[in-house]
Amino acid sequence: MNFFILIPLVILYISILGLLSYIGYRSTRKSSDYLLGGRNSHPFVMALSYGATFISTSAIVGFGGMAGQFGLSLLWLPFLNIFVGAFIAFIVFGKRTRTFGLYLDSHTFGEFLGARVSSKFVQIITGCVIFLFMPLYTAAVLMGASRILTGLTGSVISYEVSIAFFSIMVAIYVIMGGIKGIMYTDALQGSLMFVGMIILLIASYAKLGGVTAAHSGLLEIADQVPQGLQAIGHQGWTASPAANSPLWWMIYSSLVLGVGIGVLAQPQLCVRYMTVKSNKELNRAVFIGGLFLLVTVGTPLTVGALSNLYFFNESGQIAIAAAGSSDNIIPMYIANAMPKWFGYMFMLVMISAAMSTLSSQFHAIGTAVSRDIIEGLFGKKFRAKTMLISRFSVIFAILVTVVLSFTLGDAKGELGIIARATAIFFGIMASGFLFPYGASLFWKRLTRVGCIAGILSGLFVVILGYLLMHGPEAKIFGLAKLLCGRDSIFPTGSVLQYVNPLVYAFPISGISTVIFSLLTKVENPVVVEACFGLLDKREKCCKLKRLCSRFSKKSK
């Protein structure tokens, strides 16, 4: 890469981000501005910010690389991303979260859940889980981004310098602008990601002779799938893995289901619903978000699979063999298959994808500490200092993330840590919080005890699952080996060790929530009635409005 072009380009781009961040900083006066953007964000900004936060280097490089290894069956993930991550999230969960959140005066995911069941404990435990586990996901995104920067510059920019660069950049604009700065920069970054991905998709199909020719070519080289992958169920890049095989469970339970439904309980995404003024903005965000996710998730997964044909035509090797690890497939494909100018653009796309996610993650960690943990423990004594505590918490979270990034030391990407860490964090949040959060929106009978039981049982089972049962992670922790001499407590060769813990932790969380709620009384009937009453009132007002307009039209 020519550094005389790259450096001014990056400086120009970062200056624009700095300007947007400064605009956010200028209009951040109150803590509600810092936490929720004053609750009047534009739907375009909200949808792109949601999308750019959701889609990180993890989706593009991590999951794109996984598709390079496992094939097009991973495209069930963008389907769930669109249907669950955009439609269900905005319309089914988003509208109620916004309405209830406004009444409950909630500013964070933990505060929302805590206020809904009138429990400080729920708020504190949510904040603690975010504070403890989110740095794992944040570190993975940071490591992934740094590796790309290092890889695309031919190691001229070292891994350590890349980490320092991303950390400092993100720290500046999260600390300065709060969520307004983040959302403005996210919108720019999201637009760039959208354009970059469309170019990548079209150029890739064009290079391989068109849609049908590319897919047919990929089908013809199915016999090149390594023996090891064939043994676990791989049947080619244009075919689904063999039913009930280890690969089938790995793809569908961990990568597709974990991330596909886990998105609903992501704290950094849930607060996005509360940043808009009305449900109208959420309706509009579905329009923008659906299209955005189709392009930004669908493209890297499709291109990842297609890269096998490109590498095979060029070097006689499939993608994983040519790149060395799944995390290197997309950067290597861009460096070799795409024109040079696109390499520069892709670099900005990657910086955007990483920074937009990192900034929101750090913001979520910062607010989890200041609002959920500190305020949950010490009351409103420190409310006047929310912004200050948040900013200090962000600095602390960035330091923890940097330390984690170095200590995990996965600079070579052998473990495919990006996609795995994403799936783990999404799995933990979905197992512990999705059912209680969903029940808080749709079930009046949810009680404080039921909510706590759901959270704790889900978290307990999912953590136990990762420590002892789910082969890939249990092998790293080594606890199962200590107890029974195997990588997982399930017998060697059993398909059960490939089943993601979310598959059993989520139902257990749900059953606990329902049983404990039915055994106890609703502690705060006034709050519950007020929340659900707001929905009825809104419905009545809308009905009246529709009748009025129909009546006036008839009169005319």
Place this chain on the structure above:
Amino acid sequence: MFGIKDPTIIVMFFFLFFAAVFCLVYGALNWNKGGEISPQELEEESKWDKEEDDIDSEVGGL
């Protein structure tokens, strides 16, 4: 179809595009729905409601 023979992958492509089109259509059809009702609108509606009641009571009186 398009060089793909596995029916589940073909179905997946349909689902993927259907989901995106569904979001586009839903967003477009509800583009202006769900806005906050302003205090003026609420006032007008209650005024209209009151007028209706008056008319009803007058009609009832006849």
